[in-house]
Amino acid sequence: MRRALITGITGQDGRYLAELLHSKNYEVFGLIKGQNNPRIELVQAELPFVELVSGDLQDLSSLVAALEQVQPDEVYNLGAISFVALSFKQAELTANVTGLGVLRLLEAIRMVGGSSGNPVRFYQASSSEMFGKVRESPQIESTAFYPRSPYGCAKVFGHDITVNYRDSYGLFACSGILFNHESPRRGIEFVTRKVTNAVARIKLGLQETLVLGDLEPRRDWGFAGDYVHAMWMMLQQDRPADYVVATGRTHSVRDFVDAAFRHVGLDDWERYLKQDARFFRPSEVDLLVGDATKARTELGWKPEVDFESLVAMMVDHDLKLEARKAGIRQP
Ligand code: GDR
Numbered sequence: 001m002r003r004a005l006i007t008g009i010t011g012q013d014g015r016y017l018a019e020l021l022h023s024k025n026y027e028v029f030g031l032i033k034g035q036n037n038p039r040i041e042l043v044q045a046e047l048p049f050v051e052l053v054s055g056d057l058q059d060l061s062s063l064v065a066a067l068e069q070v071q072p073d074e075v076y077n078l079g080a081i082s083f084v085a086l087s088f089k090q091a092e093l094t095a096n097v098t099g100l101g102v103l104r105l106l107e108a109i110r111m112v113g114g115s116s117g118n119p120v121r122f123y124q125a126s127s128s129e130m131f132g133k134v135r136e137s138p139q140i141e142s143t144a145f146y147p148r149s150p151y152g153c154a155k156v157f158g159h160d161i162t163v164n165y166r167d168s169y170g171l172f173a174c175s176g177i178l179f180n181h182e183s184p185r186r187g188i189e190f191v192t193r194k195v196t197n198a199v200a201r202i203k204l205g206l207q208e209t210l211v212l213g214d215l216e217p218r219r220d221w222g223f224a225g226d227y228v229h230a231m232w233m234m235l236q237q238d239r240p241a242d243y244v245v246a247t248g249r250t251h252s253v254r255d256f257v258d259a260a261f262r263h264v265g266l267d268d269w270e271r272y273l274k275q276d277a278r279f280f281r282p283s284e285v286d287l288l289v290g291d292a293t294k295a296r297t298e299l300g301w302k303p304e305v306d307f308e309s310l311v312a313m314m315v316d317h318d319l320k321l322e323a324r325k326a327g328i329r330q331p
Contacts, residue, residue: 088150100157174240197322
């Protein structure tokens with residue numbers, strides 16, 4: 001049985017990836033930080049097959065101990081401060097966890113090695129946020145980076161140090177440059193889930209307005225459940241490399257809001273919407289659209305869920321969730 005260690009196990013991607021690896025007969029371990037982490041129970045209830053191991057991306061010796069314990073064949077580094085808006089307020093923490101955390105994990109891998117002498121295969125969750133103020137469209141693996149937030153800057157470091165450790169020490173290290181990927185498991189702080197949850201609540205009469213920031217930024221939104229397949233596929237290749245993972249289609253935040261409201265039959269949605277300076281960012285990423293040709297040709301990966309189906313999936317989930325919480329019977 002192959003063994004995989006996932007950092008960021010409590011997050012959206014960690015949970016989808018754990019399910020995928022479990023279905024492929026892996027023994028799955030999840031790194032969990034802190035004392036009384038409130039999300040432990042969620043993971044234990046949802047993914048009872050995952051064995052939790054304590055450790056923190058800010059603490060090298062804890063990573064060494066986790067690797068010694070697990071002896072993994074594959075390590076997926078999905079742990080990060082991942083909310084771009086927060087990174088402006090906690091820039092140093094973001095640099096430490098999202099940036100230096102990658103270096104610590106790579107060092108720990110170098111120190112401990114893999115199970116029964118086999119080299120560990122390492123996946124780094126890189127991000128389209130690295131492209132920031134984009135230098136060309138669509139963005140590909142060789143597009144120059146121009147990050148626009150402390151988060152983006154930290155991800156650039158994580159990406160570069162992954163490539164550097166591959167070049168310097170021959171580590172099997174891959175970096176997946178994933179564009180935005182969403183699902184019903186997305187945290188409520190991210191715009192897609194914030195919108196689908198508010199739309200569901202407005203439709204059910206539980207909320208009156210949706211308050212957002214800038215409606216014009218454009219993102220290449222895919223389904224997280226599709227994207228974790230690409231992570232796994234990267235680590236099954238003969239040679240490590242970096243890949244863009246994206247749908248190739250871009251929509252504005254306004255398009256997403258429009259699709260979500262229309263899905264529940266509220267076409268006159270402008271009257272529910274307010275904007276507030278609180279949700280604008282000091283510097284914005286205006287347009288992201290990825291070209292995943294390399295992932296398609298070399299990995300055989302392609303997205304299964306399109307934009308419209310993704311919006312419908314998330315709104316339908318939130319309608320059920322909010323109706324259940326409010327004790328409303330749904331037809
Ligand atoms: P992003 O995701 O920053 O692209 O990073 P997010 O959903 O937070 O923002 C997308 C766009 O929507 C605009 N926006 C708002 N965003 C939020 N969260 N809340 C609002 O009220 C709001 N109003 C407008 C934002 O300004 C932005 O332009 C995500 C994260 O998952 C990263 O960790 C990941 O690396 C990238 O996607 C790929």
